[in-house]
């Protein structure tokens with residue numbers, strides 16, 4: 193872009209103050225590498241307004257930082273709640289455990305710049321459809337549904353058992369007003385499997401045993417985003433220290449950190465895909 197600077201200087205000129213402003217502007221433009229052409233004009237005001245117009249129309253010169261990436265939104269779904277207590281875990285109900293874990297994971301994710309939407313923040317009863325509605329409304333890039341169990345070992349990682357459908361089908365059903373309820377996840381199963389792969393490697397990296405599975409997931413089956421359900425079970429390691437219970441703070445931290453690391457990886461993969 194070329195710029196025009198009117199260098200006519202007359203102290204009595206009614207355009208003197210605006211000329212001063214323009215001189216400062218033109219100086220600033222030169223320092224940012226812009227071309228500024230000097231002209232001598234009898235009509236200072238005309239050129240002053242023309243230059244100001246050009247300056248305004250050219251958009252922000254001094255704030256050319258790239259526009260921020262759209263917020264990467266993660267939905268955390270603390271399973272059970274209210275009338276649905278879930279499994280009995282020692283002295284605690286599963287619904288309380290999943291809520292506490294959701295709160296913990298949320299703060300880890302927020303510290304890493306994620307937008308986090310939770311399906312519940314208190315001990316409330318939520319229907320699966322309502323959980324899906326929250327995730328779909330949030331336009332989430334990932335959802336983790338949180339469960340806990342006394343049986344088994346490590347983390348059980350589940351993806352919907354719906355058969356995948358083609359993306360063309362996805363486009364046809366993508367209209368938010370008409371979600372393919374109960375089977376919406378079918379269009380996302382392949383993405384959910386990729387997401388599960390990322391979660392699996394993060395947990396394995398943190399030496400948490402993982403069991404993978406596919407099953408019907410009432411809330412997730414209606415979700416239109418990559419989604420997994422995880423069920424945290426005690427860690428039954430073979431070392432001399434014995435199993436780490438569900439309430440073991442070190443074990444909880446390891447699982448939560450690994451999930452946060454998985455989401456960081458998932459986000460960077462999504463950004464690479466977008467930039468290609």
Ligand SMILES: [Zn+2]
Pocket residue numbers: 271272278279286338339340
């Ligand atoms: Zn459960």
